[in-house]
Structures are given as C-alpha cells and as structure tokens.
Amino acid sequence: MGAPERRVVLSAVAVLVAGAPLAVESRYLLAMLVFIALNGLPAVGLSLVMGFAGQVSLGQAAFFAVGAYVSGVLTATHGWNGWLALLLGVAAAAALAVVVGLPIFRLSGLLLAMATLAFGIIVYYVLVNWSAVTGGPSGLAGVPPLTLGRFRFDTDARMFWLAWGSLLGVLALTGNLVDSRIGRALRAVHGNEAAAAAVGIDTARLKLGVFVLAAAITALAGGLYAHYLTFINPSPFGFGYSVELLVMVVLGGAASLWGAVLGAATVVLLVEALRAVLPLLTAAHGAAEYEIALFGLLLMAFMLFRPSGLAGLAPRAS
C-alpha cells in the first residue's frame, strides 16, 4: 500500500493502542499483545534485510540478546538510567552489526546466511560462558522497570503502551524510509544490483546500512524485553529464536513491514491458541509437542504455495 494509506492505517492503530489497555484488564491478553510487539520489532528489522537487501540473516536473535543484556547488565548490576542503557544497547548492536556486516555482506546468498548463523551461535556461547558479566546460564535477575520521573512502566498496561508505541514509531520511520530516496535505492539494489551501481548507488554500503538498521531495531526490542520480564538468561536467544523470526517474516511476506507484524502476531497467537485448544483435543497437556511440527509445516507450506506471505493477500505490499 502506498504512503498515504500507510499513514491512515498507522494513525488508526495508534488510537487502538492508546485505548486498548483501558478496555482490556486481563494481564494475560495484554502480555500476549506486548510479546507480539516485542516480536514485531525484530520481525520488521529482518523483513527489511530480507525484503530489501535480499539477504537471509539466521543470527538476528544475537542482536535481540545484545539489546537485552546491555540494558539488563547496566541497570541491574550498575544501576544506570534505563533509557541511557536502552540507547547504549541499540548503539552497541548497531556497532556490532557494522563490524560483523562489513566482511560478511560481501558474501551473498548461502554463505552469508551461514555466516550470520555462525555469528548468532557464537554470541549465544559468549552469553553462556561469560558468567562474570552475563550471569551465565542461570541468568540475571532484578532488572528494574523503566521510569519517567515517578511514572514506572511496571504493569502490563504501561509496558503495552511502551512496546506498541515503539513498534508504531519504528513502523512510521521505516515506512517513511521505504517511500524515500533511500527506500527506492534499496529496492533497486534488490531488483538489479549492477543497474543500481550504474546510477551511482553504493550497493555494499546500502545493504550494510539495512543490516545495521535491522540490528538496532532488534536490540531496542531486546532492551524492552529485559525491562518487561525483569529477568534474562541465554536460552530464549539461541538459534531457535532466529528461526522463529524467520518464520514470522516468511509468514508475513518479506519486504512488507505490516506483513512482518502480522507474521509475529500469527506466531505468538498460534502458540497460545494451541495451548488453549489442544488439551481439549488430546490428553497430552504438552501443547508444545505439536507446536514445532506445526511451525515447520507452516514454513514449508508458505514457501511452496504463498512465497509472498500473508501480506501478499493485501494490495501490492509496499
């Protein structure tokens, strides 16, 4: 959808977001919506990398972890101001993305995907083994909530505003970027790299830029996650989460910002729907047993029959 339609949808959702916590008291539904936003952010980032730079990153979870741990360690262990730590986490992830991206982004396709995968797993091992700082596998507790003067973001409703506010802000900014000169250049690079270079576009720098932007957005979500859960440990940031993000983007349709959010919502809702519905169908209390197979089938089905994803159903996704 073009720029004007996006701005209308954005403002409509913003109104919904403002009102939602007042209408919904159940912390469970609010928490689910918060997790949708916290998954939507990295999904939007990954959608930019896959949809515009045309590359697959299998290590996006690492940037989520960097955001979470920088925020968590600085506030829980060193008592920093939450917002400063959040900013530093985003900056650290961006810097790491530049250092990692510079050599890796000259690769393409398979090798790039595998290099990002290796990078993601190495970061996971650092989290597990650098226990002096990260608390190792038993994690880090006591991450204080974010505060604005006396106002503390310590309830699900307030975190809902913060998480969805960040998501909508990022959607607005990346939406503007997609419609701008930079966005066109990105689509040109993805369309035909040689032709893009011939009109003066520095394709390597642009692809790296998207990778760094995606890392920053993902780290922001990581920081908010740390303050929301108040406890972080390495296990949610392993290779499995990078694949889950990939599923969200493929479901949503790469190169579609709203599609990525739709993909994130589908994945989070599917897990909870499975948990609620499944015990009625089978004796097994363990819904998760079926979850892994379901995600695998979904990923294969969408790649085979609907590569443009759920958002592909919408008019030409921007």
Place this chain on the structure above:
Amino acid sequence: MTAEQIAQYLISGAVVGGIYALIALGFVIAFGITRIVNFAQGEFVMLGALAMATLSARGVRAPVAFACSVVSVAAFGALLYRGALQPLTRAPALAVLILTIGASITIRGVALILWGTDPLAVPAFAAGPPVLVAGAVMVRQGFWVLGVAAASFVALWWFFTRTYSGAAVQACAVNPLAARLMGIRVDRVGVLAWLLAAGLGAAAGAVISPITYATYDMGLMLGLKGFVAAVLGGLVSPPAAIAGGFLLGVVESLAAGLVSSAYKDAVAFVVLVLVCLAQVLGALPWRVVEEG
C-alpha cells in the same frame, strides 16, 4: 601435556570426525548435483539414530537394524526431494534454503511426537571393554564408526568412478545442461543424489547412536557441524569434505582438551566464520562454490 593425552584427544576427535565426515559427504553430494544446501541433513542423522533405537529395542540384531535404518531414511530423503524440493528448482536459492529449514523443523517436530523427548539407549554393535590404542582409550563402537565411514567412502568412490550411473551423476554435477543433452535424466539423478545423502546421514546417526543415544533434537548441532566440515572442503569435492570432517573433529577435541572445554562447540562456528572471511578476501586456495 603427556603423549597419552594428545593421543586421547586425537582418537576421540577422529571418532567424532568420522561422523562429521559422513554428514559432510551427504551435504556435498546433495549440493553438488541439486545445488541445494540441505539444512535438514542433520535430521537424517537423527532419524537414523531413532530408527536404530526402535529396531534394536524390538530385538532386531545390529547389522539388520543398521541396514533397515539406512535404507528407510534414504528413501525418505529421496521422497522429500522429489515432493517438496524438486518443484522449486528454479526458485531463488534463499527460498530453497528456507524451505529446507522448514523441512528440518517439521521432521524434528514429528520425531518429537512419535518418539517423545526422552533419550533412547542403543546397544553397542559389539560388546566388550574399550581398547588401548597408543596409550589412549577407544570405545569398540569407535571402530565401527571409522569402519562404516571408510566403507561408505570406498563404496561411493567405486560408484562414482567405476559405474555408468556414477559417471552420469558426476556429469550432472559438472554441467546439468550438457548432461541433459546427453539424455541423462537429470531429475532422476537428483533423486539418487538425495537418496545417497540421506543414506549417509542415517548411517552416521545409526553408528553413533550407541555412544550418543537417540533423541529427537540431536540432529541440529550434528547437521551444522557437518555443514562446517563440508564448507571447509569447499562444498564441492567429496574427498575434501571427508578431510574437513576429520579435521573439524580433531580441532574440536584438541581445543576442548588444550584450551577450554567451555568453548568446544563454538570452535566449529568460529571456523565457519573464518572460512567465510577467507572466501571474501580471496585467500582460499579453493573457491567455495556459491549456489548455481
């Protein structure tokens, strides 16, 4: 750092290296012919191990159970290629990669539903205490691992160089179009390639299962290590992949023994990043072949 210790690291490294070599060979054969990096290669290893566990639990003798496991998983691999992957031959390589990731998750999920989460024990092929080799201890099953690996390499070498269909497969690897012009049914050769790749993976899984047990989620890490070994060998040449497998197994074991065991698994991924960087700087003596 006594000689026995070094010998011990080399021996256990070689045994695990044999497993990586088998898996890497599976990657190279599948990629060489169908230009697909099969992210689900590790799951064939898991299926081989679980099939072995199920059959031996029902009293089937080791050699028969081994053969059945390898054949059934090989057939499954061919079916997976024919059904899900062949229709996508013209799709971009990344779409196919994501499809194999989906396949890997689906296989793992179904294995979880069928076999549950508990590890299943598998009796060793031959009973008896471990053997001393140059001061280092080697489990009897380790001989079976190296034996199966060696037998597979020789069999495949004979198949590729001494038989007509072997030559046909090689022709497809070199130039699919030319092979098609020569009347070789390239798509049937693709199915054969995946049959071999899945069979090799299953063989690795079946022969290592007495040492590592069989669990639904053992495939991922073994598959990734196999891929690193294949990339070390340039993703194209079978002998280089075998060498890459053994090299990775030994390097890991030495790193755990000499440096620190905490980073044992990370070694493989640091190696993968280094290979990718060398590829970028052109420092590699051999090019890691990109997708088609």
Place this chain on the structure above:
Amino acid sequence: MTAPPLLEVRQLGRDFGGLAAVGSVDFTVAPGRIKALIGPNGAGKTTILNMVAGALPPSRGHIVFDGRALPGSAHAVASRGVARTFQLVRPFGDMTVLETVLVGCHLRGRAGWLRSALRTPAQRREERGLRDRALEIVGAVGLEDRAGANVTSLPYGEQRLVEVARALATAPRLLLLDEPGAGLDAAEQHRLAALVCRVRASGVAILLVDHHIDFVLDVADDVVVLCHGERLAEGRPETIRRDPAVMAAYLGEDAA
C-alpha cells in the same frame, strides 16, 4: 571546433585468461560530440565500455576523465558524472517507469537515512524536486503516458528508452550507450536516434557502441572501427563508410 577532450583512453587493454580481448586502444571523446565504437561481434566494444564504466578492471592502460583517472568501482564512476545503459535491458524488478527514473536521480538527492526516516520538510521538498525532474525526463524520452506502468510490462523498444532515461536522470557529462539500437525496429531506432541527437545538442559527450552500421554512421560525429581488440580505422562516418579495409573486416572479402 576541437573542444578539450572530456574522456581520454590510452593503451587500454584487457586479457581474459591469456586471450587479449582488447589489445591496446586509444581514443578520446569531447563534450557535445558522439564518438562511435563499431566492429563485428567479439571485437571488444562492450569490454571497453565496461572498463570505462568501472564495471570491469582493465589489465593495462589509462582512462582519464576531465583530467583525472576514473575510479575502479561502478558507483564511484557514476558519481563522477559518467552514466551508462546496458546491452541487455536491466529493469529494477517490479518498479514503474517513473520510479525507475527516480532511482536514476539518486545522486541528485542529499537526504540520508535519518532525514528520510523523519520526512523532514527539506527532505519532502527535495522529493518533490526529484519527482518533477524525473517526470521531465520521462517526458523528454516520450514516455509520459507510460509513467505509472511497470517497466517489465512495456514493449522492448520502450524499455530501451527507460534505460536511456534512467541514465540521463543522473545528469551525466559523459553517456555510454551499449548497443542501444539492438532489438529495435526501424521506427524505434529513428526515435532513439533523435533522442541521442538532442542529448548531444545539450553538450553531453556520448560514447556509442554498436554493430548496426547504418544506425551509427548517420548519428556519430567520429567513428573508431575495432577488430579483434585492435583499432582498424578512425575518421568521419563518410570516410569510414567507403574504407575498403572496414568493408572487408565487416562484410567479408566480396563486399569490397
């Protein structure tokens, strides 16, 4: 009327694994003039063009543009004011004609990531400016009624015009045309020739590479004839048309 040359090529050569695709070639291109490189297929024309455009590193020789050596990367060469079209049309995937030309205007814009994301007033003004400029160029090549159409849905001749429009959008001082006439019917060739002449009239230097003799000879100011990577002849189109050596190289012995 010999204005100082904008582009100087001296002893330019390129080998592909022992085979000298281009031996050693010298020529210059002056502003407001069309220099054509002609020769049978495989004469090294496109190789020379790709070397000038920075898409292919030369094995030897110098390429001097406006007094300074041209850099080695395609985007750096483009930002020095050298634009090019491709032998085979290269659209940007699912983009409209207007958007494609807008991408061509990339170098004319200054808004970076931050200003684009924030849609600052300056960025919005610049966008309007770029859009007007793109519409103007689309009109110049005569595709104003096709502006909203997807490039890949256009007939081949019009896709060629979009390529030229995209190159012109970078406001080049030197335009490299790689076999622009290929695949066009007579009417489309005539329309293209008129466009190229208008571009020359605006003072842009043009290096035209093609093997359509008649299309080149009635447009070019001077012609260099290449054969097997070496310069066979150079001169005004009229003299070249009658030069026996050229006829022999081109049309085989009996044509002389």
Place this chain on the structure above:
Amino acid sequence: MHVISALLVALVVVGAYLPAVAQEPYRLGAIFSITGPGSSLGIPERDTALMIEADVNARGGIKGPDGRLHPLKLVIYDDASDETKAVLAAKKLIDEDKVTAIVGTTLSGTSLAILDTVQRAEVPLISCAAAAKIVEPAAERRWVFKTPQSDHLIVGVLVDYLKAKGLTKVGWLNVDYAFGQLGWIEFEKATAAAGLSVVANEKFGQKDVDMTAQLTRVKAASPQAVVVWSIPPSASIATKNYADLGLRMPMFQSHGVGNKKYIELASGAAEGVRFPAGKLLVAEQLADNDAQKPVLLAYARDFETRYGPRNTFGGHAWDAVQLAVRALGKAGSDRGGVRAAIEGTRNFVGISGVFDFSPSDHNGLDRRAATMIQIVDGQWKLAR
C-alpha cells in the same frame, strides 16, 4: 482483516474464556516443563500433581475454613522450558483462571522469570526448582517459596561425606546449564570452608556427545574423587566415558541423576556411583524411627503403581501441592491467607525433607533433607 487473522483471534478468545466454571472449587495453578530440555523432570511432576488432585477429590475435596468441602481444581500449563511461555502461563493462571496459588515451575530459569509477575499480582508461588536465588533474599521474596533442597544444602551433605571418607583432592565437571553452574558456585564455597582442594574444573554442553577430552584433563590432575554435576543424558554419557577411560577413583554425581533413566542410559557404567539426594529413592532402607519413612513409602507406592519408577523431582511436586492443599484448607481461596498459612507451616513431613518455614526461610529444609545414595546392581542403596 484477512480471513486467517480473524480466525486466529477468535481461536484465542474462545481458548481464553473456556474454563468459566462455578466459583465454588479451590483453584490451584501449576506450570511444569512437560516438553523441552526440562521434560524428564517436568513429566513426573505433572503426574504427581494429577495423582494428588484425584486423591483429594476422591475424599470429597478440601475442608475449607467455612467447614464445607471444596473440590480441588488443578489447572496445569506446559512452559516447554521457555521463559516467555512461563510468564504467559503465569499471567493466564492469575487473570484468566483466577487461581489462588501457583505450583511450579520445573526449571530455575523459568521460575526466576515469573517471580516479578507473581509478586506484583500477590499470588503465592511454590516453586519446584532448586536455585537458591528463587527464595533469596527472603525480604524480597514475600510471595515465593520452594520445595527442592537448595544447592548449598545438597552440596553440604556431599562435602561432609567426601571429608569423612578422606577424599580431599577432588576433580569437578558440570553441565553449562543453570543447574550445573549453581552447583559449582556452592561446591567451590563448601570445599573451601571444609579444606578440600578442587584440582580440576571442567565444563561440558547439555547436548555434548563426548566428554573424553574434559575427563582426560581431570585424570591428569590425579584427583582422589571426581564429582559430575549434571542431569541425563549428558550425565550418563560422562559416566560411560569415565568408565571407558578407566578412571578408577570413585565418581560422585548430583541429585540430578535421581531417576532410573540415568542408570539405564549409563548401561552398567553407573555401578558404584554415589550421589546426594532426598531420601525418597531409599525409603525402604530408612531406619523405622525416621519421621519421613511412612510418607515416602506411601508416595513411592502410589506413584509406582500408576506411572513407573519413583523420582525425586516428582517428590518436589508432591511437597508443593500438599503444602498448597493444607494452606487452602486453612485460608480458603484468599491469596494473602494462603501465603501466610504456607509461611507459618512448621514441621511438615514431606518427600524432600521436614519443612519448617519462617519469614526468613522460604525453603524450610536442613541437612537432614538429603542423604548419600549409592547405585549397587542398578538399584539405589544408602551409601555407607
């Protein structure tokens, strides 16, 4: 909205509001790791909880402070050993299912992840995970209790035993999972205090297939005894590698191997291995005057007739659910009252030990809660 998304939202709404059952029963929530890495611990915990629910309701329910019998409604969710799912499950239990108290989770990581949720919602939580951080510092853990023996307590029993046997030079290996790391922290402190020296300290991965490299380094330090702190399957692989390498010095394991799976997977190599654990595994061999014996025997009999070999993790769940049932009996469905009732529990004879809770001790166990057990002919025996 697209068809698919509308369908999904409807599914969730239906799922969330299903259990609108009459207010009358006492509602107890439970979160266990039925799938994922913690499943070998979570499944026996779930089975034990279901067993107690059936027994309580067979007796007509819980006699509440109002004198009437209330059926016990147990709502169990699987957190799949995942922190995010545990938080969502906790919030669903509190807001949707309106439970009075929560039992679980299985793993330390998931328990620490839901601490903030339960404390802020002021719902009492009785965790089945071992990490001391779950109930310490007591001042900040008003609403949180735990039934498994803390690591320092279990490690204390082991270190006393090592000292008594004169095994002062010890080698150590642990799995690089929360369980292993916490064991090391306590072991390092306890051995320093007891004057034992740790001559080797190695790590291995939860999914490692081969630990010979690490064990070779430990062998080189020639310790008098070796301690491995892990859970199956890695604990069993380490045990087999240990035997293969011909290491003669005695091997000790953690209470993580308190189930038959460990012995089966080690295929004979576990012979003679000793480990500290709750008394459940050796209930029959306890002295008759041991207060816990009758309770242990009853639970072992009930569990083994329905589900299979007994297991210490099931025991932790037994204690947690029983504590909750007693507290519901005293305070009804008032969350604050149930909290106070649990904290006030004295001399409660459970499976993991005899519980004496207090405002400063939300674990309530002492060294008597654990004993040294040895594997002889594949069976658990009291270690001499």
